[in-house]
Amino acid sequence: MTYRLIALDVDGTLINDDHELTPRVTRAVRAAAERGAEIVLCTGRGSASALSVLAHLGLSGTIVTHNGASMVDSVTREVLHEAEIGAEAVERYLALCRARGIHFDMNTAFELYTEHLDEETAAMYGRMLTMPILRSQAEGMPARTVKISIFAPKEDLDELETAWKDWQHELQTIRSGDSFIDVQHMDASKGTALAQLAAMRGVPREEVLAIGNYYNDIGMLRFAGWGVAMANSPDGVKEAADEVTVSNNEDGVAVVLEAKVLGEV
Template identity: 30%
Template sequence: MTWKMIALDLDGTLLDRSGAISEENAEWVRKAHSSGITVVLVSGRHRLRMVPVVERLNLRLPMITTNGCETWSADGRLISRCVLPWKDVEAVHLFAFQHNVQYRAYCAEGVFDSDRSHHLAQMDYSWLKVLLKSEDRRSLYDAHERLLATNRVELIVYGLPGEPQHIDVQPKGTGKASALDSLCTSLGIRPEEVVAFGDDRNDIEMLRWAGMGVAMGNAPDEVKEAANMIAPHYLESGVGRTIARIMQQASA
């Protein structure tokens, strides 16, 4: 198989605990890029927190941000953006307030926390994704159930069933897989020509969609079950070691 794209999740995949990139990871990402493979970063992070990663790699790479709500070209041009309709922003705000759940709003204009007074001044911004969080798992679960019942948003739950640690709320139909599919269509790349790396629940559909889905050794079992291959742990430069293996097999 000739691989034409490598899609890389960041936290728990390419980056270590401090947000740094190991030398082995950086080396093989650059080698893949220089060989003509399109490398795209695909993350739940806001674009503002992804740009420094690209700068550390010293490459120009396309980026899919906020779990697929935005896609940016390698030259920094916005390709697509999906935002939460105002009625859904209101629902998230109301349910979070009623269940004493805090949230972090990922807007096109920046990131804002619900526990900071200046946040309310940003209500007219373009909301991409909302991260719900609370130490009270029951309250977070109740907020999740009410949002799920609306059938108007995509929900990604992290943690054990019935005991969410946090929840991503984003526009209906969005996700890493759908954004990656749109980007590949524009580039003339087929899903079977893509290798995708990930470690968490927001990566599952992307791993299933790609021709080669690679789950990190540190990923939960349900993420590993969605993959074709298991990479070494992210703290063992699992991305770099797996890219090396894939490129060597392709050239054999």
Template identity: 30%
Template sequence: MGYRLIAMDMDGTLLNGDTKVSEGNAKALGDAMAAGCHVVLASGRMYASVQPFFEAMGLNAPVITYQGARVMGTRGEELYRKCVPMELAREILAYAREKDFYIQMYWDERLFYEERTNHTDYYEAKSGIKGTALGRGAFDHLTEEPFKILCMDRASRISEARRELAERYAGKLQVATSEPEYLEITHHEAHKGAALSFLAETMGVSQSDVIAVGDGRNDISMIRWAGLGVAMENASASVKEAADVVAPTNDEDGVAFIIRKYMLKQ
């Protein structure tokens, strides 16, 4: 039958350098849906940050958010959730404070930080989501397990922390970087590969009929799981090594290229 579902990351993959969906990508997505294919967004963002893109393009499948910690249905209903266990969340917060990282926490569709910094401004401008300031030390009194913990700092420090925490919490937490300055912590089963597997099974689509496209390390799990794993040309070497094929960059309509070549056979 051929590929029936395409799952794609947003930032650095579907979205161009202006954080927009190009006309070429939008047209290809529309043509894929018209041909009976399913189009899935798979993002580290929360649903509220993904929803405007989902609605503008009229997509026809659920959405993977929070790196795979939450899957939302086409009517905004929750289909799947995996939160960071409280004890581990507290350990990560202690580590982040020791490193003096900027910290954000996510509960449902709510974003919180303690005090506003330039990191807050950058994230809000990029995501389109406004957070809530809780005040210094507020995260020391957690009462609810978060979907995700995001730390921000210089790329070199984040890279070092990712390696350290990935080793320390292997099998306990997912430690990912969606951008060089972002360290994202989720439940150990909350990754895009697991969420995509759940979604494909729910939709009755076999693994071999799935394409996954991404550019970041947080995309590797779904790229490896899919029947056809695709890395963007602008992806890092480790992502390309995990992929079956490499698409043109996000500024060259790489997603449209993959859809037309592998799904629509044009």
């Protein structure tokens, strides 16, 4: 099979646990692009952070960010799609986080805002190649917000999910990592955005390859003609995939591309 569209998650997939793009993964991704495949980063990160990763790869193109809530052209910086969420629907989530002292940020396609910044959260943003903008509660939620990200230890996030499980959900809540929950538009997902991009390119789903590692990747793994989960994925993600490869610390993306695209195995 010739794969014309290759969708790659970033954290836990493309990069290792030290937040590094290894030489083997970098070479394989670039080689796949040179063979004519369009490489699409599909990530929960914001656009500025994803663009930095794409630049490290030496590539350009379309990126799917904020779990599919935005789509951006890396060359023109044009926002091709965004799923805006309303302040009224979001406020109860923010109020609950404030009451429990749990960190959150508010994201537009390109900017990230937070009400507080301590040493731990600053280090987290540094790893994500993101610079937050401080914004007071009185200023309210930024215009064109597409996602709220909540950052806390796993146990605290588990308790949050229990607290809001009986709410009527106008918005979608999704775990994008052990320490992250994202709140966004009900219709936004990596799978929906990838399907939209494939239609724009005239690429049938059979010619789409997707690789990911967490619950927010399930939609794109199921949409793709071939979906691959990393060995470091939760069981539910593995079950949604067509194949499980080795972990992100073992160059799993390179292993898949070498076998499926480059014919090196």
